[in-house]
Amino acid sequence: MAAEGAHAVIDDFYSQFSPVEADEAPSSAPLLHCRVEVAGLLAKPELNGLRGTCVKWDAKMQRYGVRLGSNAAATLHALKPENLVRVAVDNPCTCAELVAAVAAGEVSFDCILVLGGGVPTGPSTCLPFVANRCDAAVKVRAAHAACGAATLPPLLCLSAGTAHAPQLLSPAGLPVWEATVSAAHCLAQVGVLYFSSFVLHLSVDTAIINRTSEGEFLIF
Secondary structure, three states, rough: OHHHHHHHHHHHHHHHOOOOOOOOHHOOOOOOOOEEEEEEOOOOOHHOOOOOEEEEOOOOOOOEEEEOOOOOOOOOOOOHHHHHHOOOOOOOOOOHHHHHHHHHHHHHHOEEEEOOOOOOOOOOOOOOOHHHHHHHHHHHHHHHOOOOOOOOEEEEEEOOOOOOOOEOOOOOOOOEEEEEEHHHHHHHHHHOOOOOOOOOOOOOOOOOOOOOOOOOOEEE
């Protein structure tokens, strides 16, 4: 259930964005980026009952590209809409449940995005709820090591601040980007010199993440 909750968190954030071709109407593929269960498949009955994510829509063949399981490198299965049932998840998981699911190898991510929330309270201090996001992202990243992942997903900290409040400035009068403060907070939690953390400090309002690949992204 923890793994299903993990995908529910993902679906909540980017179900409206898809890597479909420009001439493909999203309305023609209502299951795109949804969690589904295979049912009624005669050609490969061994797939019935398995769950996965619809990551592509082939308008010409009228089939979804379905990744079964949570491995981003897994082979995509071309399945008809009538052989897929959307999986409803009532309650998104907690951070602890997500960490446990990652550590158990039930779900994994290629990148973890940490959203901003406004103007930091200081040059090295995040807003409290943004600090909570950073802490959760660090825990989920570290959990990948527990299941023997060869590489850990990088963190991408977002936000320049907000257009609704004055920009925070350093003592030298330079802008203090919220993404930079968030990345510093993450680094402090890890306590090591090398850490895959990146910043995007171009947006000053709610960021829109455009999924152009088929990887699994987690957004806090």
